[in-house]
Amino acid sequence: MLFHSDITVEPILRVVEILNKAMTLNLVDWNAMNIATVNVDGSPSSRMVLLKKVDDRGFVFYSNFNSRKGKEIEKNNSVALNFWWRELKEQIRVEGKIERLSAEESDEYFNSRALQSRVAAIVSKQSEKIESYEKLNQEIEEMTKSFEDKGEEPERPEHCGLYLIVPSSIEIWKEGDYRTHLREKFTLTSKNTWESCFLSP
Numbered sequence: 001m002l003f004h005s006d007i008t009v010e011p012i013l014r015v016v017e018i019l020n021k022a023m024t025l026n027l028v029d030w031n032a033m034n035i036a037t038v039n040v041d042g043s044p045s046s047r048m049v050l051l052k053k054v055d056d057r058g059f060v061f062y063s064n065f066n067s068r069k070g071k072e073i074e075k076n077n078s079v080a081l082n083f084w085w086r087e088l089k090e091q092i093r094v095e096g097k098i099e100r101l102s103a104e105e106s107d108e109y110f111n112s113r114a115l116q117s118r119v120a121a122i123v124s125k126q127s128e129k130i131e132s133y134e135k136l137n138q139e140i141e142e143m144t145k146s147f148e149d150k151g152e153e154p155e156r157p158e159h160c161g162l163y164l165i166v167p168s169s170i171e172i173w174k175e176g177d178y179r180t181h182l183r184e185k186f187t188l189t190s191k192n193t194w195e196s197c198f199l200s201p
């Protein structure tokens with residue numbers, strides 16, 4: 001997990017402070033987040049992914065561009081993120097636009113992964129119907145062995161890579177007793193500055 005040390009955007013800094021707390025406490029899957037996408041009919045869907053990097057641009061995760069989410073993002077790049085840590089009693093909501101990161105950044109991440117994970121990314125057609133998991137696992141095993149035997153490294157397939165969520169609003173929610181929760185919402189203005197306000201719980 002990479003937090004850029006030179007983050008200057010205030011609400012992103014606030015998010016990183018909370019992520020740092022969760023990481024330091026070693027909370028299980030502390031970097032897991034839910035991402036919601038919307039299809040062409042306006043129907044939402046959501047799933048968990050792992051946050052891989054945060055910098056002034058926003059929030060980064062790795063996925064398959066041909067997956068269900070990938071296809072929905074192609075048609076509608078508005079997304080929402082949600083983090084929650086029971087132990088911290090904190091929730092973070094992010095809304096914004098999503099884009100692919102550069103091939104170089106995706107390659108760097110892909111090449112840092114274990115061989116079997118890289119091979120699984122090549123073989124798996126994420127979100128497509130599958131006949132047999134046995135067949136899939138066998139294919140992964142065989143391809144992994146073939147790379148090992150030849151001493152070669154797989155190249156990142158074009159359908160896998162990093163996504164960046166560029167936030168336009170970020171809400172930091174802190175649980176209070178008897179529903180006296182604190183909600184601070186940051187919104188990006190048309191002048192590219194961040195405004196904040198408090199919301200009723």
Ligand SMILES: Cc1cc2nc3c(=O)[nH]c(=O)nc-3n(C[C@H](O)[C@H](O)[C@H](O)COP(=O)(O)O)c2cc1C
Nearest residue numbers: 032047048049050061062063064067068069070127
């Ligand atoms: C804790 C957790 C972390 C996950 N991390 C990722 C991830 O980083 N990238 C990813 O593509 N899928 C990840 N998944 C699987 C997704 O939730 C989902 O099944 C997959 O991306 C396919 O979603 P889609 O069919 O809506 O595209 C994760 C699942 C869980 C439960």
